Amino acid sequence: MDGLQLTSPAFKHKEYIPRKYTCDGADINPPLQINNIPANTKSMVLIVDDPDAPARTWVHWVVWNIDYYVSEIKENSVPKGAEQGINDFRKHEYGGPCPPSGTHRYFFKLYALDTLLNLESKAGKSNLEKAMKGHIIEKAEIIGLYKR
Numbered sequence: 001m002d003g004l005q006l007t008s009p010a011f012k013h014k015e016y017i018p019r020k021y022t023c024d025g026a027d028i029n030p031p032l033q034i035n036n037i038p039a040n041t042k043s044m045v046l047i048v049d050d051p052d053a054p055a056r057t058w059v060h061w062v063v064w065n066i067d068y069y070v071s072e073i074k075e076n077s078v079p080k081g082a083e084q085g086i087n088d089f090r091k092h093e094y095g096g097p098c099p100p101s102g103t104h105r106y107f108f109k110l111y112a113l114d115t116l117l118n119l120e121s122k123a124g125k126s127n128l129e130k131a132m133k134g135h136i137i138e139k140a141e142i143i144g145l146y147k148r
Contacts, residue, residue, distance in 0.1 A: 023098030097146035
């Protein structure tokens with residue numbers, strides 16, 4: 001496969017996320033692996049959200065200014081130098097899947113950008129998406145499922 005790739009050794013695309021990475025477990029981020037980063041990438045962004053939440057898409061994690069050479073995000077960690085914004089739990093950290101009922105899809109979306117972003121730490125997904133506009137080189141994603 002050509003192009004930017006995002007995978008996880010903890011779960012496969014469109015399969016269930018292990019309980020450890022949810023509010024029913026340790027609530028830590030799963031490990032992620034990044035491959036085929038475009039040569040002109042200056043930074044990367046990771047957004048994790050749940051479009052199946054009852055009222056609206058629920059944001060679980062926003063991370064920006066991930067260095068262009070980072071090939072993995074380790075379990076329970078943020079890449080050195082990267083910045084985390086506010087998620088819908090009102091926290092500056094990963095918030096694992098915690099659906100009220102039914103099976104939900106969790107989109108782990110990785111963007112390669114041609115710039116670094118200058119955002120305040122209180123920035124959320126909407127601020128991040130505005131700042132990325134016009135700077136996205138490539139996007140990759142992996143979808144994980146979870147049911148309580």
